[in-house]
Amino acid sequence: MRGLQRAGRRSNLALLGLLLLAGGTGVLGFAVGTPLAGRVVAVAHGAAGLGLLLLVPWKTVVVRRARAKPPQLRAPSAAYWLTGLVAVCVLSGVLHAAGAAGIWATSGTPVAALQVHVGAAVVLVLALVAHTWGRHQRPRRVDLSRRTLLGTGALAGGSLALWALTEGVWRVTGAPGARRSGTGSHERGTDDPTAMPVTQWASDTVPDAVGTSVTLTGGGREVVVPVADLDRGDAVRARLDCTGGWYADQDWRGTTLARLVTDHLGAVDGAQCLLVTSVTGFSRRVPLRDAGGTLLATHAAGRPLSPGHGAPVRLVAPGRRGVWWVKWVDRVEVLDSPWWLQPPFPLQ
Structure with missing residues (x-):
């Protein structure tokens, strides 16, 4: 049981770390315009977002354990909002990277995937605060154990590999995403x-x-x-x-x-x-x-x-x-x- 608790804690910490990295690089991406710095920020943002997918199996175990608890001890509804918002953020981010012009139209105006991505991320921040509020999690020595550090390295490597795989898919398929700038933007109107x-x-x-x-x-x-x-x-x-x-x-x-x-x-x-x-x-x-x-x-x-x-x-x-x-x-x-x-x- 203690091993399962530690695994759940590591999964939650990894999830929080990736969310903070994705959010921080997302905000930073609005400010950085130089090619090299913009590329580094864009890669970190994309890898952090896709890395969330790698945590699904481990997070599933945590959720199943939570469901086995008495109702009064289960996670608040914010946890489910959080899951849905993360899914929307990741999906809309991938659609933007692929070059989707819009997701749906309102009054004839397409709503861009990036707009959905940013909007969901803002709401996600609120849901994340609601989910973690009152959960007084103190740092533990095990959080810096060799096993945790190795797991962090493996997650970082897997996230970068998953990002590289999606970039390869855009190139092989000829999707517009293969022609993005270093900051992740798509060309619109050069010399016109x-x-x-x-x-x-x-x-x-x-x-x-x-x-x-x-x-x-x-x-x-x-x-x-x-x-x-x-x-x-x-x-x-x-x-x-x-x-x-x-x-x-x-x-x-x-x-x-x-x-x-x-x-x-x-x-x-x-x-x-x-x-x-x-x-x-x-x-x-x-x-x-x-x-x-x-x-x-x-x-x-x-x-x-x-x-x-x-x-x-x-x-x-x-x-x-x-x-x-x-x-x-x-x-x-x-x-x-x-x-x-x-x-x-x-x-x-």
């Missing part, structure tokens, strides 16, 4: 801005009206720069890697933040970052060291931006996920505080 999906972060929406100028402030000065003056010929080819699960490579044109500040304000004492704000209130702080490679773009692929993609001017932040690419830029402020003094993700 009109084919890029129109997506916004959280509650942000396409504004009904936008201005014809950008207000630049810093060092006690304020300058209003017409949008027409922002097309200075500065160009960069950069990948817009949206947190909605798609990416597109485009040639962007406009003016760099460095040129904008230098031309209109000159050197600003104590400057550390630039706060770029949309007409909707959405904003991101950009490190001053990145100002030379960060663009206020007015054109994509040689054509003016469309309203859905940020017209008349948007931020282009190479190496960062789409959540940084502020649309409908209305204001740029030179600040003397660090760039990281902001929420990891915008709050709107």
